[in-house]
Amino acid sequence: xxxxxxxxxxxxxxxxxxxxxxxxxxxxxxxxxxxxxxxxxxxxxxxxxxxxxxxxxxxxxxxxxxxxxxxxxxxxxxxxxxxxxxxxxxxxxxxxxxxxxxxxxxxxxxxxxxxxxxxxxxxxxxxxxxxxxxxxxxxxxxxxxxxxxxxxxxxxxxxxxxxxxxxxxxxxxxxxxxxxxxxxxxxxxxxxxxxxxxxxxxxxxxxxxxxxxxxxxxxxxxxxxxxxxxxxxxxxxxxxxxxxxxxxxxxxxxxxxxxxxxxxxxxxxxxxxxxxxxxxxxxxxxxxxxxxxxxxxxxxxxxxxxxxxxxxxxxxxxxxxxxxxxxxxxxxxxxxxxxxxxxxxxxxxxxxxxxxxxxxxxxxxxxxxxxxxxxxxxxxxxxxxxxxxxxxxxxxxxxxxxxxxxxxxxxxxxxxxxxxxxxxxxxxxxxxx
Amino acid sequence: xxxxxxxxxxxxxxxxxxxxxxxxxxxxxxxxxxxxxxxxxxxxxxxxxxxxxxxxxxxxxxxxxxxxxxxxxxxxxxxxxxxxxxxxxxxxxxxxxxxxxxxxxxxxxxxxxxxxxxxxxxxxxxxxxxxxxxxxxxxxxxxxxxxxxxxxxxxxxxxxxxxxxxxxxxxxxxxxxxxxxxxxxxxxxxxxxxxxxxxxxxxxxxxxxxxxxxxxxxxxxxxxxxxxxxxxxxxxxxxxxxxxxxxxxxxxxxxxxxxxxxxxxxxxxxxxxxx
Numbered sequence: 001x002x003x004x005x006x007x008x009x010x011x012x013x014x015x016x017x018x019x020x021x022x023x024x025x026x027x028x029x030x031x032x033x034x035x036x037x038x039x040x041x042x043x044x045x046x047x048x049x050x051x052x053x054x055x056x057x058x059x060x061x062x063x064x065x066x067x068x069x070x071x072x073x074x075x076x077x078x079x080x081x082x083x084x085x086x087x088x089x090x091x092x093x094x095x096x097x098x099x100x101x102x103x104x105x106x107x108x109x110x111x112x113x114x115x116x117x118x119x120x121x122x123x124x125x126x127x128x129x130x131x132x133x134x135x136x137x138x139x140x141x142x143x144x145x146x147x148x149x150x151x152x153x154x155x156x157x158x159x160x161x162x163x164x165x166x167x168x169x170x171x172x173x174x175x176x177x178x179x180x181x182x183x184x185x186x187x188x189x190x191x192x193x194x195x196x197x198x199x200x201x202x203x204x205x206x207x208x209x210x211x212x213x214x215x216x217x218x219x220x221x222x223x224x225x226x227x228x229x230x231x232x233x234x235x236x237x238x239x240x241x242x243x244x245x246x247x248x249x250x251x252x253x254x255x256x257x258x259x260x261x262x263x264x265x266x267x268x269x270x271x272x273x274x275x276x277x278x279x280x281x282x283x284x285x286x287x288x289x290x291x292x293x294x295x296x297x298x299x300x301x302x303x304x305x306x307x308x309x310x311x312x313x314x315x316x317x318x319x320x321x322x323x324x325x326x327x328x329x330x331x332x333x334x335x336x337x338x339x340x341x342x343x344x345x346x347x348x349x350x351x352x353x354x355x356x357x358x359x360x361x362x363x364x365x366x367x368x369x370x371x372x373x374x375x376x377x378x379x380x381x382x383x384x385x386x387x388x389x390x391x392x393x394x395x396x397x398x399x400x401x402x403x404x405x406x407x408x409x410x411x412x413x414x415x416x417x418x419x420x421x422x423x424x425x426x427x428x429x430x431x432x433x
Numbered sequence: 434x435x436x437x438x439x440x441x442x443x444x445x446x447x448x449x450x451x452x453x454x455x456x457x458x459x460x461x462x463x464x465x466x467x468x469x470x471x472x473x474x475x476x477x478x479x480x481x482x483x484x485x486x487x488x489x490x491x492x493x494x495x496x497x498x499x500x501x502x503x504x505x506x507x508x509x510x511x512x513x514x515x516x517x518x519x520x521x522x523x524x525x526x527x528x529x530x531x532x533x534x535x536x537x538x539x540x541x542x543x544x545x546x547x548x549x550x551x552x553x554x555x556x557x558x559x560x561x562x563x564x565x566x567x568x569x570x571x572x573x574x575x576x577x578x579x580x581x582x583x584x585x586x587x588x589x590x591x592x593x594x595x596x597x598x599x600x601x602x603x604x605x606x607x608x609x610x611x612x613x614x615x616x617x618x619x620x621x622x623x624x625x626x627x628x629x630x631x632x633x634x635x636x637x638x639x640x641x642x643x644x645x646x647x648x649x650x651x652x653x654x655x656x657x658x659x660x661x662x663x664x665x666x667x668x669x670x671x672x673x674x675x676x677x678x679x680x681x682x683x684x685x686x687x688x689x690x691x692x693x694x695x696x697x698x699x700x701x702x703x704x705x706x707x708x
Contacts, residue, residue, distance in 0.1 A: 042666055043663050044664065045663065045674055071652060071663065073662045073665065074667035075662065075667075083555060087559050087562060097667075276669060277669055
């Protein structure tokens, strides 16, 4: 091969590489068509195909609007949104959970939706409690997210093993601990319960504590946190006492993936998670698994509100009307029902509550009824506090591990969380007078 | 009993037992990955039986890993080419020329290694946005090349120093120019260095997650590490897909190491220690 030929071949190869690595181009308006960008905040094999179907349906019904889907994983979505805000490149519309809402509204990245919702055909059809959770999450400054799905803590249990042992689904925490003891057989590597000691343990143990104590608010009238109330502390002590007695030793560092893996592998008989794992546990265990809501304590029960999923419009969007149209479509009866049926969560659109899949869904309907009942004592976690994530994750998680390992007491743990919340709340109120 | 027997036992205890334990420690996670990738969902068997390739089908065809894999290959290969090319030039200059501020320059190169990629995210994002490179694979190639080049140049300069300068001088006395002498005499002797630097560049680029997540939006442009992350949702995790995706992500790295390990060990000892 001559040198010229070799040089030409190399140049062509380089050109090929350049072409292969070229930009895919950005969205723009052309030919009377509007392109909006939508960021999915929890992309994955279970959810992405659902959105792709809904987007196709939307584009068919709205031929002048094209939706560009961008899937972002839940673990990275906060970083992705923050980078986009800092670099002025936010999408038109994005999936936002109430856990993230405070941070985005604090950065003034979102467009208020109160007026749009008031004029929308959806007005009055979105569950009131969901709207309340959403507004509370943004610090009561208005509606910045249109809820689409609700979630609720549930305890998945092995219905087949319970039946074999002559047990029924526990209604109180004491019944739960008794069932866990009965189902534990360490010789067979079988445990009655599992504790979340790793990532996410802070929120989980708080939701258990409030379910037991029945307290209705996170702060008393004086602005002091109720986390260290003796009733909450009593439950945390009871939970910690289960560690290694009715739970695997590895629980101290386990997050939900490990807990669910143990549950699906027949190693634990009960696992506290939420409706988000419905599909996973049903696929793995079928009819062998059932769920119940968090049991009550001696003084009744309360529900610590889970993050509500929904959609927000971004302030920088140049196509807010088209983006809102897409949000309205996603929250319409048909689309919202389809979505929630497939992810096993509670629809925000109340028209879906009459759908057959929902009325026969068992634990999903039970959780939905509980969440939407006016008699339910719904405790709003103060996600609007800038320090919320630090308090419940960065600080609380390692401290809860110390409780499990016997290095600190449940009372001290609860006090440290309560003190941090009290201070953060005082700071927040001082800044937002 | 002969004297050789206690010696053999001692050798087993001192050498083979720790190695075997270490091997178990290393191999078990890989076995776990293969087990979950090859057994059906919901199975609790400790053996990948009945064997299934459904998870590979899910990730490769259903989750778009075929596209992610192609993207990762292009990006990693181009990063390898650019890093190696510029490291050769820079490393040669550092090794063969004395210039004012050389020590300060070397120190600056080293200091760049202390800056985490996450810190540079927003400035890089703004730069790429200005040049319309967001959502282009070039953003990753440029960012990766930039971040890997300093260490690659330092490593390469060590390799170049180990090539006797007299060889080049002889070639030049025979009529070669500097470039010709470099290409004909030095470059063939730098093979271990090229392999070491190239391997690091390839693997570093292959594994990069943060830049791909931030600079690319279009699913058709995404890379394997970002695809892998999508198997873990907020409330769900598909262990079969996660493990199969892990195998897909690990195979090129394992192959690279298998082919280049001889050069890599030689290169590391030459460039890093003596350099």
